[in-house]
Amino acid sequence: MNTSNALQDIAGTIVLAGAGKMGGAMLTGWLARGLDPKRVVVIEPHPSAGIGALATRGVRLNPSPDDVGSAATLVVALKPQMFREAGPMLKPFVGPSTLLVSIMAGTTISALQEVCGGSVVRAMPNTPAAIGRGITVAVAASNVSAVQRAVADALLRATGSVEWVDDEGLMDAVTAVSGSGPAYIFLLAEELARAGVEAGLPQELATKLARETVAGAGELLHRSEDSSATLRKNVTSPGGTTAAALEVLMGPDGLWQLMIRAVAAATKRSTELAK
Template sequence: MAEWLQIPGPLLLVGAGKMGGAMLDGWINLGLDPKSTYVIDPQPSPEMVASLEASGVTLNPTEMPMPAVIILAVKPQMADAVLPTLRSYIHQTLVISVMAGKTLATLEAGLPAGAAVVRAMPNTPAAVGRSITVLVANDKVAQSQREIADSLMAAVGEVAWLEDESLMDAVTAVSGSGPAYVFLLAETLTYAGLRAGLSADMAATLARATVAGAGELLHRTDIPPAVLRKNVTSPGGTTAAALDVLMADDGMEALMIKAVEAAAKRSRELGS
């Protein structure tokens, strides 16, 4: 992860919702100059307004200097309306889009000819510096701009680059949407604890700590998940009994494959 974040000019964030706000929090925490940071959001929440005012970031400026970087973090359905409004802000500007499904070709069509565009898929753990972001660039992105994109995303977690853009739908389905799957695990484990007789507070505490702790163990070791699972599982024990259910033919693996396929399909639909 980047230790200190600097970019060669102003940064404009278009859309400061869950993802945009998570990235911005991470960047500010790592030293991005708030006086050179601008946010455009037509319907800011009261929480967003208060957060930006506290950090010193300018919201919905009437005028601003030409940005070195523009981050597009609006919903993909808003792309057609938003892209034309940014044309006057783009001059040797790096455009980074985190809009699910919107291809490089679609973005290029809505921006001035020759625009340098990077497509990125981070996830919401960016707010705590634990995102994983996958990026792919068009052929107009200079090496120096590629390094800027890498630095911005490394400031909020791990970074990986693709050369084959067609894989971005799968990336979106696995890591972009993935935190929701983990939160659902914690949610359903809490409910199962309640059904087993635990109090609501105890079930929630155990589920949250277990999911977070297992995730941290994964983070701190290179041991494959399958080996970690086997290390917890004694033959004929309680964990084995539970895994017999979860690993049945219609169990977790089958459900997760269907879920990822559905998310990837939706990502392709959003890009069309």
């Protein structure tokens, strides 16, 4: 799909509720890819200077619902804990044919339909969306039309790649793997630097080595057609230094077991947010 053309072809008003880091990244991606700012309404009680500046380009910031009416698309990028309270404020934007796209963790399609109505797409992006390298997983309610699904896909694809699933039950695990996943990678860089200091490196050098190693390895993984396992094996000489480290990381109490427990904890928390 050509995202730029798809965005320009979207009809009607798009209301963005919540313009924090993720909502703001989405908005920036839309405008960079050719969406007319005059078509966008932003509902954000505490807009950043950057979001406020977009008003000079035609984005409507915090207008009265009466001045907007039913939107063609409502994108909800609020913190999930705020949704129930904000729901009555959002409902006037939702008409019988409104597409509602939610990126709130743990908030189910049924909860979105109950509070706001509309044709719901539930999605989970992640923070690399801020640089156009995010991955989003989405699932559509049964009443979402093919045209609405294409609109949701174009809006979500403005910040990276998009995968669609048919089973909403997968979304909690998606949240645990890709939604929360960047934090796991940042922790890896943090702890690799700490281990470098323990091994005798100066703090500044250890931090730079860990940061650039994680970033470079991620970029190699992105560009390569090889699997992560193949890339790992390519670095590992039998009996060498990498092999010695991997014996620890891949041991009985190693990274695999830790990651299983971490993803399980995040999945459990995502299901709790839905209650």
